Amino acid sequence: MKILSVNAGSSSLKFTLIEMPEKTTLASGLFEKIGLVDSRYTIKHNGEKIVKEISMPDHSKAVDILMEELISMHIINSLDDIEGVGHRLVHGGPEFTKTVVLNDEVIEKLIENIDLAPLHNPGSITGMKAFMQALPNVIQTVVFDTAFHATMEETEYLYPVPYEWYEKYKVRKYGFHGTSHRFINKTISEYLHRDDLKIISCHIGNGGSVTAINAGKVVDTSMGFTPLAGIMMGTRCGDIDASILEYVGKKTGESLSELTNDLNKKSGLLGISGVSSDSRDVEDAAKEGNKRAILAEKMYAQKIANYIVMYNNLLGGADVICLTAGVGENSISMRQMIFDRVKTLGVKIDPVRNDIRGKFSLISTDDSKIPVYVVPTNEELMIAIDTMELALQNKK
Numbered sequence: 001m002k003i004l005s006v007n008a009g010s011s012s013l014k015f016t017l018i019e020m021p022e023k024t025t026l027a028s029g030l031f032e033k034i035g036l037v038d039s040r041y042t043i044k045h046n047g048e049k050i051v052k053e054i055s056m057p058d059h060s061k062a063v064d065i066l067m068e069e070l071i072s073m074h075i076i077n078s079l080d081d082i083e084g085v086g087h088r089l090v091h092g093g094p095e096f097t098k099t100v101v102l103n104d105e106v107i108e109k110l111i112e113n114i115d116l117a118p119l120h121n122p123g124s125i126t127g128m129k130a131f132m133q134a135l136p137n138v139i140q141t142v143v144f145d146t147a148f149h150a151t152m153e154e155t156e157y158l159y160p161v162p163y164e165w166y167e168k169y170k171v172r173k174y175g176f177h178g179t180s181h182r183f184i185n186k187t188i189s190e191y192l193h194r195d196d197l198k199i200i201s202c203h204i205g206n207g208g209s210v211t212a213i214n215a216g217k218v219v220d221t222s223m224g225f226t227p228l229a230g231i232m233m234g235t236r237c238g239d240i241d242a243s244i245l246e247y248v249g250k251k252t253g254e255s256l257s258e259l260t261n262d263l264n265k266k267s268g269l270l271g272i273s274g275v276s277s278d279s280r281d282v283e284d285a286a287k288e289g290n291k292r293a294i295l296a297e298k299m300y301a302q303k304i305a306n307y308i309v310m311y312n313n314l315l316g317g318a319d320v321i322c323l324t325a326g327v328g329e330n331s332i333s334m335r336q337m338i339f340d341r342v343k344t345l346g347v348k349i350d351p352v353r354n355d356i357r358g359k360f361s362l363i364s365t366d367d368s369k370i371p372v373y374v375v376p377t378n379e380e381l382m383i384a385i386d387t388m389e390l391a392l393q394n395k396k
Contacts (some may be wrong), residue, residue, distance in 0.1 A: 003384040008059060010123035012032050013031040039054065041056075063127075067134055083138065085141070086383035089144065094170055117226075159173065159225075181203060186203060198214050206235070210313075219314055278366075
C-alpha cells in the first residue's frame with residue numbers, strides 16, 4: 001500500500017511516498033515558493049535528485065506536477081497505486097483529539113479554528129483541498145500535531161487566567177510536536193517491550209518541546225497555546241514574563257504583533273548569540289570563544305534540563321529519557337551539556353556511547369538511574385501508519 005505523507009504550508013508542499021506496511025520510503029520532495037515568481041521543486045528517488053524551476057501559481061498546480069512526476073519517474077504506474085494521503089496539520093483545536101478521515105465537514109471545522117494557527121493552518125487546508133481534487137477516490141486523513149496531547153488533565157492544560165478566556169476563546173495549553181512525541185513513545189515502548197513506560201520525550205530541533213508521557217498518555221508538555229512557549233529554541237524565546245511585551249512596546253513603539261514576531265523569529269539562540277538560529281553555527285562560534293554563543297548554549301541546555309527535572313518529578317520518576325530531532329539526534333556536545341545539569345537525577349552519559357549522530361542508541365552508562373536514548377523521529381512514517389490503519393478500516 002502506497003501512502004503519501006504531506007505537509008503543506010502557505011507557499012510550500014513537502015511530501016514522502018511510503019510503501020506500507022514495509023515502511024519503505026519510495027520518494028520524497030519539496031515544492032517551494034508556490035505562488036511566487038521563482039517557484040521550483042525537488043524530488044528524491046533511489047538516491048537520485050531532480051530539481052526543476054517551473055511556474056506554480058497555486059497548490060493545485062504543484063499537486064498536478066507531483067502526480068505527473070511520480071508516474072514519469074516510474075515511481076508509480078498510475079494514480080491508482082496511491083491508496084492513501086495523510087496530511088499533517090499543526091493545530092486541531094480542542095475538537096480533534098485523534099487522526100480523522102478528511103472530508104468537507106472536517107474542512108469546515110478546520111476553517112473555524114484558523115485563528116488558533118493563522119500562520120500554519122490556512123496553507124495546510126489549501127494543500128488538502130488540492131489533493132482532494134487530484135485524488136477524489138483516495139482516502140485522505142488529517143494528523144494533528146496537537147492530538148497526542150489531548151490526554152492532559154485540566155490541571156496541566158488550563159492557564160491561571162480568567163476562566164472565561166478558556167470558555168469563550170479556547171485559551172488553553174494545546175502542545176505541539178505531538179506526531180513526533182507519539183512516534184518516540186511508540187518506538188521506545190516497542191523496543192523495551194513495555195506499554196507502561198514513564199517517558200520524558202525531548203524533541204529538540206530549531207523548534208523544541210519536552211513531553212512527559214505515562215503509559216502512552218501525555219501528562220504535560222512544554223509548548224502551550226502556541227509553539228512559542230516552553231524551552232528556548234532556535235528563534236523562539238520559550239517561557240518569559242508576559243509583561244515584558246508592554247514594557248518594551250512603550251520603549252520601542254512596536255505594536256503587539258511586531259513584538260510577538262520578535263519573540264517568534266528574533267529570539268532564542270539567534271537572539272542571545274547574535275550568530276544564528278542554527279545550533280551548529282552557534283556551537284562552532286562557541287568553540288571559537290564567542291562569549292554570546294557560549295552564553296546561548298548554556299542557557300539553551302539549562303532550559304531543557306529544567307523541564308527534564310520538572311517532568312521527572314511530575315511522573316514520579318521517569319523510566320527513560322529520549323532525545324530526538326536535529327539537535328537531540330546529532331549534537332554530541334549539547335546532549336552532554338544538558339545532562340551535566342541534571343546530575344541530581346542520577347543520570348550519567350557515557351562519552352563513548354554518546355559519540356553518535358542520527359541513529360537509535362543508548363547513550364547513558366549502565367549505572368545511570370534513568371537510561372537515556374537517542375531515538376530518531378519519523379513524523380512522515382507516523383502519518384503513514386495512521387493513514388494505512390484508517391484505509392484498512394474503511395475497506396472493511
